[in-house]
Amino acid sequence: xxxxxxxxxxxxxxxxxxxxxxxxxxxxxxxxxxxxxxxxxxxxxxxxxxxxxxxxxxxxxxxxxxxxxxxxxxxxxxxxxxxxxxxxxxxxxxxxxxxxxxxxxxxxxxxxxxx
Amino acid sequence: xxxxxxxxxxxxxxxxxxxxxxxxxxxxxxxxxxxxxxxxxxxxxxxxxxxxxxxxxxxxxxxxxxxxxxxxxxxxxxxxxxxxxxxxxxxxxxxxxxxxxxxxxxxxxx
Numbered sequence: 351x352x353x354x355x356x357x358x359x360x361x362x363x364x365x366x367x368x369x370x371x372x373x374x375x376x377x378x379x380x381x382x383x384x385x386x387x388x389x390x391x392x393x394x395x396x397x398x399x400x401x402x403x404x405x406x407x408x409x410x411x412x413x414x415x416x417x418x419x420x421x422x423x424x425x426x427x428x429x430x431x432x433x434x435x436x437x438x439x440x441x442x443x444x445x446x447x448x449x450x451x452x453x454x455x456x457x458x459x460x461x462x463x464x465x
Numbered sequence: 466x467x468x469x470x471x472x473x474x475x476x477x478x479x480x481x482x483x484x485x486x487x488x489x490x491x492x493x494x495x496x497x498x499x500x501x502x503x504x505x506x507x508x509x510x511x512x513x514x515x516x517x518x519x520x521x522x523x524x525x526x527x528x529x530x531x532x533x534x535x536x537x538x539x540x541x542x543x544x545x546x547x548x549x550x551x552x553x554x555x556x557x558x559x560x561x562x563x564x565x566x567x568x569x570x571x572x573x574x575x
């Protein structure tokens with residue numbers, strides 16, 4: 351069964367460094383998402399992406415964050431200058447169509463630790 | 466306002482027992498979804514119930530939705546140790562973004 355994959359599974363970085371989290375969505379899916387989960391807290395929406403454009407972003411997704419689909423398979427989340435509070439599990443998700451009735455399929459996550 | 470609040474926050478049961486988890490939400494919804502997360506892992510979609518449905522089954526899972534009370538319940542029957550996980554309800558917005566609750570930690574003792 352097709353699945354969303356994410357790399358790396360774990361990333362440790364120093365505060366102020368740039369990190370790029372990578373995701374390979376399910377191949378025939380057109381809509382892509384990033385969520386994050388700070389330890390012990392809710393899963394929070396960051397951004398949705400379709401047709402090479404951001405569809406919606408949350409207030410968390412400030413100028414330090416960017417997303418890109420550099421080729422036909424990868425979907426990346428870049429944090430330009432990491433802060434301690436960026437430490438979280440980051441989940442990528444994809445769906446075949448957009449709309450509230452569409453199931454989003456989640457990857458296993460990247461655990462980011464900012465020191 | 467919080468959309469999707471589950472209760473209880475933690476539930477511990479014996480293998481073979483049924484587990485019931487509840488979720489309340491505040492705004493109108495198109496559907497409500499339940500996800501499972503094993504410790505430190507990704508989210509697995511379990512079931513989606515539409516706003517015009519009252520009950521839905523999938524294997525050992527039974528989900529109900531009461532739109533008048535803005536609440537949903539997830540019942541896992543004949544629980545197994547492998548059901549130990551966190552369970553989240555989530556509601557989608559118009560642009561598909563999912564809003565999750567805080568989750569319920571279910572422990573099934575063998």
